[in-house]
Amino acid sequence: MGWFTGIDDARSTSGLFIPTAPTRHIDTRQTNPLAPGGTVAVDAAGAHLIPTTGVSAVAGTLTITNSKGPGFFTAFPDGATRPTASNLNAEHAGQTIANHITTKLANNRFDVFSQTGGDVIVDITGWYTI
Numbered sequence: 001m002g003w004f005t006g007i008d009d010a011r012s013t014s015g016l017f018i019p020t021a022p023t024r025h026i027d028t029r030q031t032n033p034l035a036p037g038g039t040v041a042v043d044a045a046g047a048h049l050i051p052t053t054g055v056s057a058v059a060g061t062l063t064i065t066n067s068k069g070p071g072f073f074t075a076f077p078d079g080a081t082r083p084t085a086s087n088l089n090a091e092h093a094g095q096t097i098a099n100h101i102t103t104k105l106a107n108n109r110f111d112v113f114s115q116t117g118g119d120v121i122v123d124i125t126g127w128y129t130i
Contacts, residue, residue: 017059019126023048025060026112027121033066034114041078042122045108050127057104060124062112064088065096071116077106082113090118102128 026042034040046052064073070093072086088099101122103110112120 036117057128063098063121067095068117075103078109
C-alpha cells in the first residue's frame with residue numbers, strides 16, 4: 001500500500017503530507033446523485049486553500065449515502081483508467097458508509113465511480129507534495 005521513509009533516509013519535502021481543516025469538496029445531495037455506472041470529477045488542487053501546483057495526492061473521507069443498491073465506489077486520478085480495487089462497498093439500498101481515501105490527482109482533481117449509484121460526499125483533510 002505504501003511506505004514511510006526511515007530515520008537514515010535523506011531529508012526531502014517530496015511526498016510531505018500537509019494537513020488541512022476538513023473541507024467539503026463535493027456533495028451530490030446538493031446537485032445530482034451518481035447514476036449506476038456514473039463517475040463524478042472532484043476538484044481538489046486549487047480549491048479550498050489547496051494550492052494549484054505542487055500537489056500530487058489528497059487524503060480525506062469518501063462518504064456514500066442514499067446508495068441505490070449493493071455495489072462498490074472507487075476514487076482514482078481524473079481521466080485515468082479506473083482500477084479494479086474499491087474504496088467503499090455498499091451492501092444494500094439506502095446505505096450510508098464512509099472510508100478514508102488517499103488518491104493521486106490528475107488535472108488537479110480525481111474521479112469517483114459508482115457501480116450502482118448514490119450520493120457522493122468528499123471531505124479533504126490534507127494533501128501530499130510532489
